Amino acid sequence: MGISPVLWQFLVKWLHNSSLFPAEASTISPYTDALYFFLLLMTIVGLILVCALVFGFSIRYRREKNPVATQIEGSTLLEATWTIIPLAIFLVTFVWGALLYFRIYDPPANAMNIYIVGKQWMWKAEHPGGQHEINALHVPTGRPVQLTMISQDVFHSFSIPDFRVKREVIPGRYTTVWFEATTPGTYHIFCTQYCGTAHSAMIGEVTVLTPEDYDKWTKQSTSGMSLAQNGERLFASMGCNACHSGSAAARGPNLAGVYGSKLTLTNGSQVLVNDAYLRDAILNPSEHVTAGFSPIMPTYQGQISEDGLIDIVEYIKNLQSNYRVQQTQMTSESNQAAPPTPVEGTTETVKP
Amino acid sequence: MSTPITHTIVNLPDQATARIPKRNYINNEHGLLSWLLTGDHKRIAILYLISITFFFFIGGAFAGLIRLELLTPAPDLVSSDTYNKFFTMHGIIMIFLFLVPSVPATLGNFLIPIMIGAKDLAFPKINLLSWYLYVIGGILTLAALVLGGVDTGWTFTTPLSTHYLNTHVITAATAIFIAGFASIFTGLNFIVTIHRMRAPGMTWFRMPLFVWSNYAASILMVLGTPVLAITLVLVALERLIGIGVFDPTKGGDPLLFQHLFWFYSHPAVYIMILPGMGVISEVISTFSRKRVFGYTAVAFSSVAIALFGFFVWAHHMFIMGVSNYSALVFSLLTMLVAVPSAIKIFNWAFTLQKGSITFETPMLYAFAFIGLFTIGGLTGIFLGSLGMDIHLTETYFIVAHFHYVMVGGMLMAFLAGIHFWWPKMTGRMYPESLSKLSAVTSFIGFNLTFMPQFILGYLGMPRRYHAYPAEYQVLNVLSTAGATVLGVGFMLPLLYLGWSLKYGAIAGNNPWQATGLEWQIQSPPLTENFTEIPIIDYEAYDYEWLEKKQREEVTTVG
Numbered sequence: 050m051g052i053s054p055v056l057w058q059f060l061v062k063w064l065h066n067s068s069l070f071p072a073e074a075s076t077i078s079p080y081t082d083a084l085y086f087f088l089l090l091m092t093i094v095g096l097i098l099v100c101a102l103v104f105g106f107s108i109r110y111r112r113e114k115n116p117v118a119t120q121i122e123g124s125t126l127l128e129a130t131w132t133i134i135p136l137a138i139f140l141v142t143f144v145w146g147a148l149l150y151f152r153i154y155d156p157p158a159n160a161m162n163i164y165i166v167g168k169q170w171m172w173k174a175e176h177p178g179g180q181h182e183i184n185a186l187h188v189p190t191g192r193p194v195q196l197t198m199i200s201q202d203v204f205h206s207f208s209i210p211d212f213r214v215k216r217e218v219i220p221g222r223y224t225t226v227w228f229e230a231t232t233p234g235t236y237h238i239f240c241t242q243y244c245g246t247a248h249s250a251m252i253g254e255v256t257v258l259t260p261e262d263y264d265k266w267t268k269q270s271t272s273g274m275s276l277a278q279n280g281e282r283l284f285a286s287m288g289c290n291a292c293h294s295g296s297a298a299a300r301g302p303n304l305a306g307v308y309g310s311k312l313t314l315t316n317g318s319q320v321l322v323n324d325a326y327l328r329d330a331i332l333n334p335s336e337h338v339t340a341g342f343s344p345i346m347p348t349y350q351g352q353i354s355e356d357g358l359i360d361i362v363e364y365i366k367n368l369q370s371n372y373r374v375q376q377t378q379m380t381s382e383s384n385q386a387a388p389p390t391p392v393e394g395t396t397e398t399v400k401p
Numbered sequence: 402m403s404t405p406i407t408h409t410i411v412n413l414p415d416q417a418t419a420r421i422p423k424r425n426y427i428n429n430e431h432g433l434l435s436w437l438l439t440g441d442h443k444r445i446a447i448l449y450l451i452s453i454t455f456f457f458f459i460g461g462a463f464a465g466l467i468r469l470e471l472l473t474p475a476p477d478l479v480s481s482d483t484y485n486k487f488f489t490m491h492g493i494i495m496i497f498l499f500l501v502p503s504v505p506a507t508l509g510n511f512l513i514p515i516m517i518g519a520k521d522l523a524f525p526k527i528n529l530l531s532w533y534l535y536v537i538g539g540i541l542t543l544a545a546l547v548l549g550g551v552d553t554g555w556t557f558t559t560p561l562s563t564h565y566l567n568t569h570v571i572t573a574a575t576a577i578f579i580a581g582f583a584s585i586f587t588g589l590n591f592i593v594t595i596h597r598m599r600a601p602g603m604t605w606f607r608m609p610l611f612v613w614s615n616y617a618a619s620i621l622m623v624l625g626t627p628v629l630a631i632t633l634v635l636v637a638l639e640r641l642i643g644i645g646v647f648d649p650t651k652g653g654d655p656l657l658f659q660h661l662f663w664f665y666s667h668p669a670v671y672i673m674i675l676p677g678m679g680v681i682s683e684v685i686s687t688f689s690r691k692r693v694f695g696y697t698a699v700a701f702s703s704v705a706i707a708l709f710g711f712f713v714w715a716h717h718m719f720i721m722g723v724s725n726y727s728a729l730v731f732s733l734l735t736m737l738v739a740v741p742s743a744i745k746i747f748n749w750a751f752t753l754q755k756g757s758i759t760f761e762t763p764m765l766y767a768f769a770f771i772g773l774f775t776i777g778g779l780t781g782i783f784l785g786s787l788g789m790d791i792h793l794t795e796t797y798f799i800v801a802h803f804h805y806v807m808v809g810g811m812l813m814a815f816l817a818g819i820h821f822w823w824p825k826m827t828g829r830m831y832p833e834s835l836s837k838l839s840a841v842t843s844f845i846g847f848n849l850t851f852m853p854q855f856i857l858g859y860l861g862m863p864r865r866y867h868a869y870p871a872e873y874q875v876l877n878v879l880s881t882a883g884a885t886v887l888g889v890g891f892m893l894p895l896l897y898l899g900w901s902l903k904y905g906a907i908a909g910n911n912p913w914q915a916t917g918l919e920w921q922i923q924s925p926p927l928t929e930n931f932t933e934i935p936i937i938d939y940e941a942y943d944y945e946w947l948e949k950k951q952r953e954e955v956t957t958v959g
Contacts, residue, residue, distance in 0.1 A: 149788020210861020
């Protein structure tokens, strides 16, 4: 676009200050706004054209001026004109829109991940470092942030208008969205999918901090346990380690380093192991049996919350070796063999 | 005969001697039962007109309450649950009980048989059954309302509607299920009638464009509505016995509901708008005394809309985690479906060229339609464009967009049609200056109501919000103010049209000097429409034929 950046800044600031335009607070915003202004221009030009035709003809050919109408069949040339030109403009907006769509929904590889769980009527944000927030989200400027989101109950939709990003938060599957904030400040988080009584109260605030402030915030607000550490505890307490021990005789596949790899399943299909696959394999194991293993894993549907699943997924994601898995397992096996006297080291599993 | 050049084409009989014809469909039989058991398509149209008007004002009352609540940012007028019931009832009533049947079941029912030279629709009893089904659907909706309301939103999104709400979901779903059959029967009746009962000489390309557009809408009704019906049955079954088709914990898929629901509900938009486009073609042609520019292009664009309309449903789901590549395909198809609408707009505009234009009320409404529908259509391109949709969907932008299409488009077309054919339906004219005032009032009120909502949407205000951040208040106040003006604009016709039933000027057969077959018979028509089956040897909108015919009548009578 030939518009000068200074003029652009001025226009957007002015509109924003008169509460007619949202702030541009992410790297995506200027791209979305450019398409928006193009589409506005298209609408205004189209409207002026139609109005000019209607009013022009109405004045020129009103009955007082033109008492007798001249009958015209039509014109193939004109029909072709107003088929092809709108089509061409619409195709331009299609391509432009598609490029923007892929920009918004394809996260960069180095994005930091934050999990979002939506439930009636609140947003829970879970940072891998163990920070938990409700109806709030802290992010740094200058770093791409990917949100991996899931709903615990109904459809929700996570929207930050000032970042121009939004994505449906759906029960039973992960959806993702990413952004890179540019300007420190606080911005609205809205739930935009109608989700029941307090839909309009399912709002929050995203706080954008400078990288230094963000580091300070992360240190101050950690719960002391990272998601992966929580996941490790669950992995042991739910008995996952009994089969997924990584030893040669194990009944379940080795999970160390499995994240991001390609697995072949018993039905011959190839899958990429990502967050969604891990979640599905835990809840619905019989349909996700790795080739060479028998379908003996029970389903964990209903036994584990979405937050718990996120912990385990985060744990498996970061699992590089089976050393600790086998250690935990050996401790618990030796405890079972020994007389059931409370010994130090078993407290973790019996602790209420 | 030299007529003085005036600013109107209205040509009424001498009021001193003119009488409403002694025998017509209204006074042919008497008593309430003669109406409730009638097979006459014109009487059924009147029954429909009365009932949809009733529901329009109920739906409108809810719209008023919604705007009143949104006057302030705080949720202070009613509780959240009540507010949610308001917009749900507004949506269900306006869509299923007003917009879908509006033009087809009233004007279409009244006019299609006459326009093609038939004595009635193919299945008069099914036509009556359709009205009864509509009424049962309407009563059930009112029952759901009176018993405590329903708060699913008109979209019935699962799993909210199946597992998380304790309101009268099944009652409302049953109401829509039954009203859906009313619409299927109307569509079926139109298709069969148009195929089988055209008068001799009435070829497909001699039919008025109103018939073409209702034909296209009928195809959508017959093919689309059953999908909605089944979807609602699945929702009801999931609530009653938990079959789990949409429940992820039972291996179901909640996105499947979205696919099924929008597979009907997107074509439904075209069910609502296509018949309105037909009205506009008739009105523009009559008041510019000219054949519709590019008749075939306009006719085929209706069919093209009906065809493409079935393949764009997933554009309601761009942010719902459908695959990026299927989103691409649906976005592309959405761009294609916009083209036939653009074609129509330009054809209407060029119909005016070299015409002899007058500006009676129906024409004013038609102009309002063209302007508002252009805005509604072009803002649809914003939403069809993938990346833009992410920011705009589920906000007030989309609310404004579809109100521009549905109210600015369809309702304006409906009012254009009602005013245009009022003399034919009742035999009397409406008061011209008052109706012009109401057309202008609605136009101003409409823009004031919905233009601010585009801005609110881009700011990010989500739809269906009971409370909103204070910085959005100014625009919301403007919108509410506009809604008040709009309300006045819609109340006025109710009053003066009622008044005109008794005091309106006698219209005569053809007050507009229009070419359609319906204008060549008496107003109000006979029960059997035609005393003898007409033989058609002229095209639609042939004003030269009409002139010749009128000249001959003068010579024979004189």
